[in-house]
Every structure is written in structure tokens, then in C-alpha cells.
């Protein structure tokens with residue numbers, strides 16, 4: 066049986082519960098491909114899978130019911146990946162050996178290899194895009210695309226405010242809102258003002274100086290990726306049919322959303338999926354240069370606990386990358 070290195074955890078906790086260990090490479094089933102992972106990210110989502118910190122005790126219980134009540138059901142961390150196909154299962158038609166790919170797996174990307182069904186969120190990596198940039202994209206960009214385009218239905222000319230504009234989701238929130246034709250206000254600290262302007266923000270509000278909820282500007286959408294405000298505070302700055310979409314929510318927001326009508330000032334909550342079609346759209350935008358990755362920092366697989374520490378600060382700029390160097394060694398036989 067061929068082995069691989071992977072970042073694994075057997076209990077929930079801080080970065081110290083992660084170990085980088087050898088384990089069997091995943092076996093591929095019919096319809097699956099084996100991907101040699103070149104780069105991955107540690108996203109806020111991965112960090113939540115490690116720590117089970119949700120900010121709401123009821124949601125924490127729901128999360129444990131989904132992912133393992135007393136310990137994680139899936140031992141290998143990680144979701145976004147970029148790499149190459151090194152084996153194809155029976156019936157696979159979309160990929161061939163050697164294809165450069167990127168994608169989003171529900172778990173298992175912090176490893177040298179992962180198996181994924183060809184119909185899940187895996188697409189060809191656009192030519193000219195690095196593994197690190199490709200791995201930096203799926204978590205934040207899938208979220209921003211689905212929330213802005215599908216849940217909020219952002220239209221050209223609308224005024225969209227993005228909090229946490231320099232974060233993992235925010236950097237794509239600014240770019241995608243701009244791509245959808247919105248007038249974008251980014252809320253970020255002064256050290257990240259140039260970054261968010263470069264990504265397309267029309268205005269920048271320094272959250273350390275100004276509370277946007279007390280300003281005179283009105284917004285068709287407040288997309289709160291940083292979990293820094295609430296519906297009652299945002300209402301005064303929403304337009305007549307303005308929407309508030311917080312990515313961090315609890316039971317209070319679930320109740321508010323349930324009773325929010327279809328018009329008027331309203332709050333919407335949700336969870337973005339990871340559809341292949343959406344990833345295709347995003348890869349196309351990357352290829353055309355309409356979407357860029359922002360990389361906060363890079364770590365090797367052996368140092369992945371430090372990457373999780375960085376993500377846990379909630380002050381990263383864009384994505385934290387894990388470079389998995391095994392592919393730089395002599396080519397190995399496929400599984």
C-alpha cells in the first residue's frame with residue numbers, strides 16, 4: 066500500500082492537536098480521480114473544522130452532529146486544492162493523467178494526495194495561474210460568488226458594502242461585487258486600504274476611524290464577512306429594499322431571517338455550496354485576469370500548525386497557503 070503525508074487530527078482543539086503523519090494514500094473508486102496536491106489553503110472554514118468554534122453554542126452542537134460529535138469523523142483537514150491528476154478511476158471522462166486541476170473537496174486537502182469524484186468541485190486549472198493562486202481561490206471566491214450573485218442578486222449600479230474586505234472572503238467579495246457592476250465600499254483597516262482599492266473598491270472606510278453604521282451613505286447590500294455588526298445596527302444605512310447578509314450568524318439571525326419578508330429592509334443568511342459550475346465560472350474569470358488571488362503567507366506541510374495559528378488571529382490578508390513540496394521530488398508511480 067502506498068503511503069502519503071497528511072495533516073491529521075483526532076480531537077477538536079487548537080493547532081497543537083494537528084500532527085503531520087504518514088497514512089495510506091486514498092484508493093480511488095469508479096468516477097474518481099487521484100490528485101497529487103501541490104498547494105492548499107488553510108481557510109477560516111478549515112480552522113472552524115479544527116476548533117469547532119462557531120460563536121454560537123447551538124450552532125456548535127449542530128456542527129458537531131454534522132462532522133463528529135466527540136471527535137472529527139474525517140481525520141484529514143483541508144478543502145481547497147491545486148495539483149495534478151495522477152490516476153483516474155473507471156468511467157472518468159472529464160480528466161486525464163497529468164491534468165493540472167484545482168478544486169474544493171469537503172475534506173482531505175492537507176495531504177499529498179486526495180481522491181475526488183470528477184463531477185464534484187474540480188476543474189482544469191487555468192493556464193498561467195500558479196498552484197498557490199489557484200489554491201487561494203475556491204474558499205473565498207465560491208462564497209462571494211454565491212452570496213453576491215445568487216443570494217443577494219446584486220445588479221449593476223447597486224451600492225454594496227463589504228466588511229472584512231481584506232480577508233479570505235472579502236478580497237473576492239470586492240472583486241466579484243465589482244464584476245457584477247456594483248459601486249463597492251470596502252471596510253478595512255488603513256494598512257489594507259491600498260490593497261482593497263487595487264481590487265476595485267470605489268470607496269474605503271477605515272473601521273478603526275469610522276463606524277459605517279452611523280454614516281449618511283445608504284447601501285443596497287451590506288455583506289458582513291467579518292462578523293462585526295448586526296441587523297439592528299445596519300438597518301439605518303440600508304436603502305428601502307436593502308439587504309443585510311452576515312456570514313457569521315447565530316440563532317438570533319436565523320430567527321430574524323425567518324421573519325424577514327421578500328421586500329423592505331431584510332436579512333438573509335445561508336451557506337454556500339461548492340458547485341463545479343461555479344468553480345468553472347471563477348476559473349474563467351481568473352484566466353481573463355478579472356479575478357486575482359491575494360496571498361497572506363506561505364507554510365510547508367510540516368509547519369501547518371503555524372498556518373492554523375495565523376488563520377486563528379482573524380487578521381490575515383486573503384489566503385494562507387500550504388505548499389506541499391512532494392511533487393518537486395522525483396515523480397512517483399501513480400497509485
Ligand SMILES: NC(=O)c1ccc[n+]([C@@H]2O[C@H](COP(=O)([O-])OP(=O)(O)OC[C@H]3O[C@@H](n4cnc5c(N)ncnc54)[C@H](OP(=O)(O)O)[C@@H]3O)[C@@H](O)[C@H]2O)c1
Pocket residue numbers: 108109110113204208228229230231232233234235252253254257272290291292293312313335336337376378379380381382383
Ligand atoms: N456562511 C457560509 O457559507 C460561509 C462561507 C465561507 C465563510 N464563512 C465565514 O465568513 C467569515 C469570513 O471568513 P474569512 O476567511 O474572510 O475571514 P478572515 O480572513 O479571518 O477575515 C479577516 C479579515 O477581516 C478584517 N477585519 C477584522 N475586523 C474587522 C472589522 N471590524 N471591520 C472590517 N474588517 C475587519 C481583517 O483586517 P485587519 O487585519 O486589518 O483587521 C482581516 O483582513 C468566517 O467567519 C467564515 O467562517 C461563512
